[in-house]
Amino acid sequence: MAAAYKRILLKLSGEALMGDDAYGINQSVVSGIVKDVAEIARLGVEIGIVIGGGNIFRGMAGAASGMDRATADYMGMLATIMNAMALADAFGHAGLTARVQSALRVDQVVEPYIRGRAIRHLEEGKIVIFAAGTGNPFFTTDTAAALRGSEIGAQIVLKATKVDGIYTADPKKDPSATRYTTVTFDEAIARNLQVLDATAFALCRDQKLPIKVFSIFKPGALLRVVQGEDEGTLVYV
Template identity: 55%
Template sequence: MTRPRFNRILLKLSGEALMGPGQFGIDPATVAGMAAEIADAKQRGHELCLVVGGGNIFRGVAGAAAGFERASADYMGMLATVMNALAVQNALEKLGVETRVQSAIPMDNVCERYIRRRAVRHMEKGRIVIFAAGTGNPYFTTDTAAALRAAEMSCDALFKGTSVDGVYTADPKKVPDAKRYETLGFSRVLADDLRVMDAAAVALCRDNNIPIVVFNIRQPGNLAHVLAGEGTATIVQNEEI
C-alpha cells in the first residue's frame, strides 16, 4: 500500500531507540546512524522536528512505581530527554545539519527555552528543531508532548519510530500470529485501547487532523522508505480521510 508523502513532520523517537544493543544509556554508534537517516530525510526536502523520550535513562512512571513522588519522578524523566536531545543534536551537527534544541524547562546555558514562534522560524530557515523536556509539566508523557508540538508546528504528520513495524492486534513479540493493521481510525485506537500512543496524544492528533505513522526506526534505511510513502508501517488517521 502506498501512503501519502508528508512534507513537514514531527519524528517521535523513544529513548530506548538510542540504546542500541545496550540495556541502558546512549550508544554513540546508534545515535550516529539515526542522525544520518534524519539528515538524509532533510536532504530529500522534508521539514523535520523531533521529540525524544528519556526511557533509556529514567522513566517517570517507573520511578514513581519504585517509590519516588510522581511529579518529581516526571521532572527527572524530562531532564533525561534533554540529555538525549543534546546527543542527537551533536550527532546531527557532526553531519553539518543545523540543529536547535528547545527545552520546555528553561536551562539557558544548555539549550534554548521553548518559544513557538522561534521554533517555527528555525524550521523556516531549514534547521531541525529538537523539543526536549516534554511539555514541561508532570503527568504528561513525551507522546503527548510530541502531539502538542506537532500541532503547534503545523506538521502534516507525526511519525512514531518504535521497535516494531506498525500497530498489531496483539504484541507481535508475544503473539507470533498477531496481524498488523495497514490503517486505523483514531476512534478505533481509543475505543480498543491499542496503545499506539497515550490517549491524550491520540486525541490531540485526532482533533487537529494529524495522522500518526508508526514504523520500525531500528531497521536501517526504514525512515527514508516510510517518508517516501513506502515501506512497512501503520497509519492512524481520521476515518473520513
C-alpha cells in the first residue's frame, strides 16, 4: 500500500526513548522506533524528526530544582542534541542515513539548522533530526515540531505518544472513554483537548498543518498512519 504522505514531521518525546527505565536511553526501545521509521522510509516518505530531552533531563531534575528557567531550558536543549545523536547513530546501524541539525551551534558534532540544507537532505532520502528545539528558552519541542514542520513543508505533524490517540476521557481511569477518530482544531480548543502546547497548537492551526496523535509503542502504528489508515486521532482545520 502506498504512503498517503510524501513528507512528514515526527515529534518524539525524550521519554519515548526511556522504555521502563527511570531516565536515559533504552536501546531496545530505540531499536523498535528505528525499525518503524525504516518501514516508512522504504515507502519513499521524507522524514523529519523533532526530539525532546526529558529522558536525559529527568536524571538531572534534582540539580535543576530552583534553577533559572532560561538556564534549565538551555540544558534541556543540550539534552535533545544528545538524544538526536544517539538516534542518528541507531539509524546508521540500521542502514539509514540521518543528519542532525541543531538550533544551537555545536558545529564540531552536528550541523547547524539551515532550512535549505534540511530540505535538500530530505529530497535525497536522508532522515533529518532537528535538535535543540527552536534554540530559544520558554518554547517547547512541541513548538519546534510545529515550526520545523511548517518550514520544511511537511504535510502533517505526527505526535508520537504512549496513548493511541485522543480520548473523551483518560482511558486508564475511565474504561468507557472512546477515541476520537478526527477532531477539528476548533473542537479541540472548545473541548480543552491536550494535543500540543498552546503555542504549537496555534501555529499548526494557522498554517493549516494537521496533527496526528498516535502511539509509537503500538506495533505497526506508524506505518498505518502514513498509509492513511484509521490509526490514532487526526486534528485538522
